[in-house]
Amino acid sequence: MSASNSESLDAAQRGVTAIAQLDLGADLAAAYRIQHDLIAHRIARGERLVGCKLGFTSKAKMEQMGVSEIIVGQLTDAMQVDDAASVELSRFIHPRIEPEIAFRLGRDVGGNDIADCVDAVAPALEIIDSRYRDFRFSLPDVIADNTSAAAFVIGEWQPLRDVADLPVRMLVDGTEVEAGSTAAILGHPMYALEQLVELAAKYDVALRGGDIILAGAATAAVPFGEHRVVADVRGLGTASVRGVDL
Ligand code: OOG
Ligand code: MG
Secondary structure, three states: OHHHHHHHHHHHHHHOOOEEOOOOOOEEEHHHHHHHHHHHHHHHOOOEEEEEEOOOOOOOOOOOOOOOOOOEEEHHHHHOOOOOEEEEHHHHOOOOEEEOOOOOOOOOOOOOHHHHHEEEEEEEEEEOOOOHHOOOHHHHHHHOOOOHHEEEEEOOEOOOOOOOOEEEEEEEEEEEEEEHHHHOOOHHHHHHHHHHHHHHHHHOOOOOOOOEEEEOOOOOOOEEOOOOOEEOOOEEEEEEEEEOOO
16 A cells, blocks of 8 residues: 555656545654655656755745645655756656754764754745645645655755744746745744754654754745845755756
């Protein structure tokens, strides 16, 4: 059951074709097992895990998607797009983009306080692309689908500083389309990291030195098309990407 669900999701992503929602019931552990199987297919093709991402850490995201529980997904090297680079839109089914902040772990978390393990922070953008029709899903559906992870961009890393309440803006071709604050991320992005430690232990996600962690979008996501999109986090700088149709 879970193998075939992970194969359907993997094929949907590779074939850039949406599938019907899965009928998973309410078992979140089973949904995370499908996510692990899905990542295993990617690893088997030569991709490498580079970190993880949180989802639904802000009210704006929860309300936009009708989901109210925080979730974790996994990031591979194939999802990373260089800052200020172009990305081909044909890779995605119905992509959306959202502003994020990213943390980098300087060492394995193990039993340590995660705040002590973070060695850098950066502005970031995440491109999400549900593999489900109409971008609609239940909580288990989106967990199985690796939390809609599709691509991400990291701006310049800098030493960790106070990120409690930094204004966040997202601009599309120079026009502001979303604005918020890092305080929208569970009240404080470091609190999101503490929640991540619990989720990661429960659902078998490693938190290793060198890993990148996306803390979750502070604002709603917007459709990603043939535009230049910038995330601007005051005090941290920007991350940007251009969507291109070749
Ligand atoms: C799920 C991913 C949520 C975030 O930052 O909250 C997420 C989705 O919205 O499709 O990445
Ligand atoms: Mg996100």
